[in-house]
Amino acid sequence: MTTYQPAIHFKDVRYSIDGKPILGPITGSFPAGRITTLVGPSGAGKTTVLKLCNGLLSPDSGEILVQGHPVESMEPTALRRKVGMALQDAPMVSGSVYDNLALPLRLQKKELSEADAVSWLEDVGLSSEYLHKKATELSGGQRQKVSIARTLVNRSDILLMDEITSALDRGSRREIESLVTRINEKYGTSIIWITHNLEQAISIGDYTWVLIAGELVETGESRILEDPTDERVRRFVKGELK
Amino acid sequence: MSPIALSLTLIFVLIPLFLSRTLNLGLEKDTVIATVRSIIQLFAVGYILKFVFDSDSYIYILLMIALMIFAAVHNASKKGKAIPGIIWKITVTIIAVEVLTQGILLGFGIVPATAQYIIPISGMVVGNSMVLSILFLNRFTSEMDAHRNRTELILSLGGTPKQAVHSQLTDAIKASTIPTIESQKTMGLVQLPGMMSGQIIAGADPVQAVQFQLLILFLLLTTAVVSSILLGFLSYPSLFNERMQMIRQTNE
Incomplete structure (x- = not known):
């Protein structure tokens, strides 16, 4: 197996809510510059893993290193700009597409020029005519694209994507998949992508984490999903675990 | 009678x-x-x-006001259980509004510093501050619940808690103070305010009753706006921890 430089490394990470264990202990790495998919049944703790990566949550114990630095040593807003996240349902703030794209910079009291906004839009495959459209008028696929573009504005080194294609039709899903692959190749961004779709995990992921009931059951190159060795992973792949 | x-x-x-x-x-x-x-x-x-x-003793006046504030805090804090430390936040809010308004009234000599003025006016200020606190907390907690996604979005893009709650906070402040402002627009047309009616019934000159009522109306504007804003700015930080994370997380 090829060895990769880790973008994010988990070391004995545990997380619980009100004393109820949700995750861990987990030890593993997300390789830098690669697309890692995070798969597993509902309630496995996938979203929790993403939120731990960008500091929306903190572990009860263990250590999380982002590009070699412990997350607690990083200022939360700086960490979240470095590790961007596209949320599952692509929430939009009220206003236009431009208002949404400008949001990450406005949070830093900076402005986004219209020309830059257009170039981010084109980057995700939307034409400039969308710039002044109301965010509420976008289709599901367009919202996800704007959400991804908005995350790109922070020029994050690592992008977290929480089931961004689960509500989309096949055509839009394909578009988002090729968009994410393109971002990965163009900017060398490390990508961690939660998906329910195993076919998608195999086709676009270089690497995969299989989480089941808060446990990291298997990690490795995506092809491990084609012929899993672990019994639970085998059952999950067959669709016996939901 | x-x-x-x-x-x-x-x-x-x-x-x-x-x-x-x-x-x-x-x-x-x-x-x-x-x-x-x-x-x-x-x-x-x-x-x-x-x-x-x-x-005619200031100690008794202070005791009366303390009692009013205690009762008002007790009542209002039932509405904000989701916010840690809500009791002292409401206490600080109501005391601050009372001190501000009485400070202006007595400091400028607008009303005489006697129990006859201080106590009823304090009653109106504390009572209104309590109602405003309840209205604000109701609205703010429901705004926060309804817009969890938005809060999380701003945090995830590198925003601070203040930025993440800004629109929910201003919406709740506006929504809780609008009834006070709106009711003043129809004052005298639809209803005669209770205090003014009471004074007129008790035999006071209607024009003088109006003057006092205006004083109270303007006072309650300050009470409403300051109560909401102060309680808002005291409340929102306790919804986040020092790592700028939302307390009360939900998970997949």
Whole structure:
């Protein structure tokens, strides 16, 4: 197996809510510059893993290193700009597409020029005519694209994507998949992508984490999903675990 | 008012009791409790006020105000249980509003520094501050619940907690103060304010009654806006921890 430089490394990470264990202990790495998919049944703790990566949550114990630095040593807003996240349902703030794209910079009291906004839009495959459209008028696929573009504005080194294609039709899903692959190749961004779709995990992921009931059951190159060795992973792949 | 006249006012209690009985509304018990409580509480307050006015001592005035604030905080804090430390936040809010308004009234000599003025005006300020706190907390907690996604979005893009709650906070402040501002627009057209009506009934010159009512209206504008804003800015930080994470997380 090829060895990769880790973008994010988990070391004995545990997380619980009100004393109820949700995750861990987990030890593993997300390789830098690669697309890692995070798969597993509902309630496995996938979203929790993403939120731990960008500091929306903190572990009860263990250590999380982002590009070699412990997350607690990083200022939360700086960490979240470095590790961007596209949320599952692509929430939009009220206003236009431009208002949404400008949001990450406005949070830093900076402005986004219209020309830059257009170039981010084109980057995700939307034409400039969308710039002044109301965010509420976008289709599901367009919202996800704007959400991804908005995350790109922070020029994050690592992008977290929480089931961004689960509500989309096949055509839009394909578009988002090729968009994410393109971002990965163009900017060398490390990508961690939660998906329910195993076919998608195999086709676009270089690497995969299989989480089941808060446990990291298997990690490795995506092809491990084609012929899993672990019994639970085998059952999950067959669709016996939901 | 003569004792007979006062007793005759109970007719206004008998009418709802009779109707409730006849139509099986089941309001009798609550009506009787409300009547008995209001008689006891108001007479008690009346005698206490008489004692405080006669004694002319600032200690009793302060005790009266402290009692009002205690009751108001107790009542309002029931609405904000989701916010840690809500009791002291409401206490600080109400005390600050009371100190600010009395400071202006007494400092500029707008009203005389006697129990007769300080206590009723404090009652109105504390009471309104309490109502505003309840309105604000209701709205703010429901805004926060409804816009969790938005809060999380701003945090995830590198925003601070203040930025993440900004629109929910301003919406809740606006929503809780709008009724006060709106009711002032129709004041005198739709309803005569209680205090003014009372003064007129008690024989005061209507124009003078109006002057005092205006004082109270303007005072309540400050009370409303300052209560909401202060409680808002005291409340939102306790929804986040020092790592700028939302407390009360939900997970997949």
